[in-house]
Amino acid sequence: MHEMSLCEGVLTVLEDSAKQQGFKKVKTVWLEIGVLSGVEHEAMLFSYDVVVKGSIADGSKLEIIELPAQAWCMQCMNEVEITGRGEPCPSCESYQLQVSSGDELRIKELEVE
């Protein structure tokens, strides 16, 4: 979808924390991306290299940690794991689900020098 602008968002965060924390170079970036966030990993990796060219993160590695999505099933009265929106509960097939996580888009950690 909009991986290019997300990567620009990542770079802004990197540049801001470089100023705050006083590092000059970013070597690896770990992103946590929920399965419901609508982000294509391949597109993210591709855009990342383009966006960071010439910046403090030039040549750095992007590692994506995929986070599962959880939902509360009203029928089972239980927390279940789902893989997409509009999908039924894996155990009772009900659609009455309250999605509780899975849309994360977070920079978790950096390796810097």
Add this chain to the structure above:
Amino acid sequence: MCTVCGCSEGETTIEGQDHSHDHEHPHEHAHPHSHEDHEHHHHDDKTHDYGQGPAHAHVPGLSQSRMVQIEQDILGKNNAYANANRSYFAEHGILALNLVSSPGSGKTTLLTKSLTDLQDELLLSVIEGDQQTANDADRIRETGVKALQINTGKGCHLDAHMVGHAMEPLSPEDKSVLFIENVGNLVCPAAFDLGEAHKVAILSVTEGEDKPLKYPDMFFAADLMILNKIDLLPYLDFDIEKCMTYARRVNPSIKIIQVSATTGEGMDTWYQWVKATHQLAMIGYQPKLEEVSKAKAA
């Protein structure tokens, strides 16, 4: 963050504002660099400590790398702008609605019809988002309602920063309703909060009834779905019940209204929703003291 998809920040233009970020300023400062001015950090030989290594093992001298935990949201900056917009709207008692749909769903027609019918009862203004042209803002202004065009250039969505910048030239009145017509796209605008009170997804019956399943993020993010062009149902193979079931499957609490902006059918229900939502948004709104005293003096 001018989050513009497909890069090049300078593509966004807001009508009446020269808001192109020109990043190619010629740098003509000639600072003579005398190296005596710089402070050098001389490390004493016994304390070369390069901090924590990537494996969280503290091995001084082995690597200059260190780990930094930042736990920051990628959309954090957009969300901060969105929250600023939201407090601005709350302070001024403005109900902001973000209209999203695919291109060609009849969004602008629905909007012009709504503005014509509602402008005697409510104070209205419009932000129009399109990649290019001010055609839609012109169409809106023909109704007599004030409108501002934002061209996103290569961008596929409006972001909260652009909307914040639009506030000054547009200056929506206190206690008004602000319609934000997003770029026609059912994917990207879902992720970008503009500070609106509600997202309203418009789907026309000339599209597929399974769109809520194909683009679940948008229908999940929307509080209201408007099914438009229902006057064309007799000529189409569109299963309206199925469409509503799909939408509720993705978002059990979504409200659905069926309308035809051309014939006017169902439009009253939509107006009632706008008016009721506007009243709800007004709860807790207090005009600023100076405005109250101004009103008293007048």
